[in-house]
Amino acid sequence: MSTVINRDAGSVRIAPASEELKAGVENLTLPDPLGFGNLMTPIMALAYYRDGSWETPRLTALEPLRLAPHTQALHYGQAIFEGMKAYRNLGSLFQSRSLLFRPYDHANRFNRSARRLGMPPIDEEVFVETLEQLVAHVDKLVPNKFAQSLYLRPAMFGATDHLSVTPSTEYCFVVVATPSDAFFTTPIKAWIERRYSRAGAGGTGCVKAAGNYAASFAAAAPLREQGFHQLLWLDANSRTYLEEFTAMNVFIRWNGKLATPPLSDTILPGITRDSLLALAEPLGLDMEERAVAVNELLDAIRAGADIELFGCGTGAVIAPVEAVGDESGLRLCLPAPTVAPTLRKHLLDIHHGLAPAPKGWQWPVGTRKQP
Numbered sequence: 292m293s294t295v296i297n298r299d300a301g302s303v304r305i306a307p308a309s310e311e312l313k314a315g316v317e318n319l320t321l322p323d324p325l326g327f328g329n330l331m332t333p334i335m336a337l338a339y340y341r342d343g344s345w346e347t348p349r350l351t352a353l354e355p356l357r358l359a360p361h362t363q364a365l366h367y368g369q370a371i372f373e374g375m376k377a378y379r380n381l382g383s384l385f386q387s388r389s390l391l392f393r394p395y396d397h398a399n400r401f402n403r404s405a406r407r408l409g410m411p412p413i414d415e416e417v418f419v420e421t422l423e424q425l426v427a428h429v430d431k432l433v434p435n436k437f438a439q440s441l442y443l444r445p446a447m448f449g450a451t452d453h454l455s456v457t458p459s460t461e462y463c464f465v466v467v468a469t470p471s472d473a474f475f476t477t478p479i480k481a482w483i484e485r486r487y488s489r490a491g492a493g494g495t496g497c498v499k500a501a502g503n504y505a506a507s508f509a510a511a512a513p514l515r516e517q518g519f520h521q522l523l524w525l526d527a528n529s530r531t532y533l534e535e536f537t538a539m540n541v542f543i544r545w546n547g548k549l550a551t552p553p554l555s556d557t558i559l560p561g562i563t564r565d566s567l568l569a570l571a572e573p574l575g576l577d578m579e580e581r582a583v584a585v586n587e588l589l590d591a592i593r594a595g596a597d598i599e600l601f602g603c604g605t606g607a608v609i610a611p612v613e614a615v616g617d618e619s620g621l622r623l624c625l626p627a628p629t630v631a632p633t634l635r636k637h638l639l640d641i642h643h644g645l646a647p648a649p650k651g652w653q654w655p656v657g658t659r660k661q662p
């Protein structure tokens with residue numbers, strides 16, 4: 292599969308949006324409270340893959356896509372996405388108005404997801420410049436408040452109008468954006484899922500395939516009525532070990548150490564997870580990647596141990612868990628978190644350009660040459 296891009300002296304040259312579209316952004320104000328995903332920016336980025344190559348993405352009005360009822364992705368689920376954020380730059384380390392967080396890592400994972408589902412990758416430079424241009428155009432809608440951000444959702448799906456059970460020959464790449472609060476703003480209740488599985492060996496659990504999320508909905512719906520926010524998945528083989536939440540990786544702090552399950556083909560390699568692993572040592576935290584048995588967690592909570600459980604991800608940032616439950620009627624409360632708030636603050640300082648970070652994590656928007 293080839294990726295063809297229009298380059299000019301190293302620049303991808305994504306054309307600016309029309310004056311009318313730009314004016315549409317200026318007329319909008321942010322809702323208060325902001326919430327998650329309640330206001331979509333009126334501009335999106337769009338590109339099609341046809342005849343073996345990608346066209347250069349363009350910035351266009353957010354409007355419904357015209358799809359045939361026999362569009363491949365609607366039937367066979369050839370669809371992937373990323374979740375990433377641009378934060379208002381609140382520090383003096385960078386000149387730009389906003390900062391993308393680890394955009395090349397998201398580009399890389401997007402392409403891993405694409406390859407796993409037999410889809411054509413997108414040039415990483417095109418991916419990042421598309422996001423930069425979109426963010427620059429909707430700058431007015433990047434929230435100024437700490438911990439709020441412009442949430443960005445790049446997605447790709449098979450767009451061929453045909454029912455044969457083969458990969459599409461045409462694809463649509465789209466990026467939409469929504470000014471948002473963190474996914475969770477208060478501690479969450481987690482449901483230990485013992486009946487359904489999120490991912491199996493050799494499956495798609497380690498990529499952001501759209502179907503991974505649809506497969507969790509039936510399990511999650513009844514729990515929401517009982518006040519639970521996220522499913523905590525166990526390994527599909529033995530139902531013994533923690534894997535991750537539906538939309539976050541999992542960490543526990545216990546016995547003086549922070550632990551997270553090692554990556555496998557059933558766990559999404561979270562960019563937030565990776566960031567926390569990298570930040571642990573400088574923050575003086577003892578971190579390990581190891582299998583964590585669910586009974587180890589429950590026994591420790593029952594014994595009144597000083598234990599902490601939290602999820603991490605782009606949307607959520609860091610979400611402490613205040614209680615866990617399961618279908619047997621188990622309901623256990625956890626002590627107030629201590630490390631999660633520290634990690635959250637440090638990570639958000641980095642997101643907002645208030646603290647330095649490893650190279651490539653803070654990507655200033657709009658400072659490279661624009662067309």
Ligand code: PLP
Nearest residue numbers: 538539540559561562563604605
């Ligand atoms: N695990 C799953 C299943 C997710 O959907 C996400 C969210 O993207 C994460 C983990 C966390 O990944 P990241 O930190 O890259 O957002």
Ligand code: COI
Nearest residue numbers: 374375538604605606607
């Ligand atoms: C994210 O954290 O960005 C995700 O993609 C998870 C979710 C909101 C589905």
